Amino acid sequence: NAGVTQTPKFQVLKTGQSMTLQCAQDMNHNSMYWYRQDPGMGLRLIYYSASEGTTDKGEVPNGYNVSRLNKREFSLRLESAAPSQTSVYFCASSDHGGPSYNEQFFGPGTRLTVL
Amino acid sequence: GENVEQHPSTLSVQEGDSAVIKCTYSDSASNYFPWYKQELGKRPQLIIDIRSNVGEKKDQRIAVTLNKTAKHFSLHITETQPEDSAVYFCAASIWYSSASKIIFGSGTRLSIRP
Numbered sequence: 001n002a003g004v005t006q007t008p009k010f011q012v013l014k015t016g017q018s019m020t021l022q023c024a025q026d027m028n029h030n031s032m033y034w035y036r037q038d039p040g041m042g043l044r045l046i047y048y049s050a051s052e053g054t055t056d057k058g059e060v061p062n063g064y065n066v067s068r069l070n071k072r073e074f075s076l077r078l079e080s081a082a083p084s085q086t087s088v089y090f091c092a093s094s095d096h097g098g099p100s101y102n103e104q105f106f107g108p109g110t111r112l113t114v115l
Numbered sequence: 116g117e118n119v120e121q122h123p124s125t126l127s128v129q130e131g132d133s134a135v136i137k138c139t140y141s142d143s144a145s146n147y148f149p150w151y152k153q154e155l156g157k158r159p160q161l162i163i164d165i166r167s168n169v170g171e172k173k174d175q176r177i178a179v180t181l182n183k184t185a186k187h188f189s190l191h192i193t194e195t196q197p198e199d200s201a202v203y204f205c206a207a208s209i210w211y212s213s214a215s216k217i218i219f220g221s222g223t224r225l226s227i228r229p
Contacts, residue, residue, distance in 0.1 A: 033217075040124070042204055042221040043159065058216060059116070090158065102147055102208060104217060106158035 002026055004107035006091050012113045013081045021076040021110050023091030031094045032074035033058075033104065034066060036087040043090065049074055081114045088112070117142040119207050121220025128195055129228050136190045136223045138205035145207040148181060148188050149217070153202045162203075163190070192225075200227045 004025045013019055025032065033048040035058075045058030049068040063085060065077045074093075078085060088111050092104040118141040128134045140148075149164035165172045165179045165188065172179050176195075181188040188207075192199055202224050208217040 035219075040221060042121075043219040045216060045218065048216060056216075059218070102217065103149070103161045103164070104151075104159075106160070108158055 004091055004093055004105050006089075006107035006110050008110060009108065010111050012115065013078075014115050015082060017081050018077070018079050019081065020078075021089055021091075021112075022073070023075065023107055024073045025091075025093040025105070026072065027093060027095070027105065028071070029093035029095040029105070030071070031102075032068065033092040033094070034064075034074070034076045035090045035092065036060065036085075037090060037109075038087050046076065046089075081112075083114045086112060086114045117145060117207055117209070117216070117218040119205060119218050119220040121205050121223060123223060124221065125224045125226070127226045127228055130195055130197065132195055134192045134195055134199070134225055136203055136205065136225070138188050138190075138207075138220050140186050140188070140207040140218075142207070142209065143183075143186065144209050147208045147217075148179070149206050149208075150179060150190050151204045151206065151219075153204065153222075155201070159204060195227050197227050197229065200225060 007022045030051045034046040035043040044060050047066040049055045052071045067075045088109045090109050091107040094104045121138045146167040151159040152162045153159040176193045178191045202222045204222050205220040206217045
């Protein structure tokens with residue numbers, strides 16, 4: 001049981017390049033999330049998906065797109081990377097019911113640098 | 116939308132002493148308040164959470180209190196140990212039958228002095 005996995009772990013892009021961050025979970029969770037983490041800013045929600053086939057904007061969606069490919073996978077795409085998108089990106093998943101309503105299980109993160 | 120403020124941003128306590136981290140939230144409809152711990156270079160992990168129908172919850176050395184009227188909630192760590200050194204995040208969310216958005220505070224870096 002791998003939990004939440006993310007690829008790649010590290011990435012360096014030039015301004016204007018595009019890339020897709022991949023996330024997968026094997027816990028049969030309905031909900032998936034993308035966050036970015038900047039020093040002193042905590043975790044900010046970019047997009048989330050309540051269930052397969054649905055996506056919604058979070059706090060900081062500009063410059064990003066997402067795809068909920070199936071129940072397991074939720075990808076984040078940067079169409080034209082900018083230095084302001086340099087950050088650590090975390091994917092998370094959660095389910096409902098059980099003792100913790102909405103415990104978020106995080107992936108290991110992707111460290112992205114945009115030059 | 117929801118806004119969560121957390122303080123202090125850094126906290127240093129002597130090993131064995133207590134540590135308190137405080138958060139306020141803006142949306143009175145928020146009903147779920149988790150706390151996450153993130154060790155250096157690692158992913159955040161849930162350490163304790165509380166729902167709006169409960170005023171206090173304890174788990175060994177960790178406790179969380181919630182004041183719905185004042186929209187405040189706090190994390191209390193007693194008998195601190197070196198392994199408690201980490202960044203702690205509070206969060207607030209409105210939980211529905213489907214997914215809820217969780218809004219995080221900006222984090223508190225806790226250091227335990229030997």
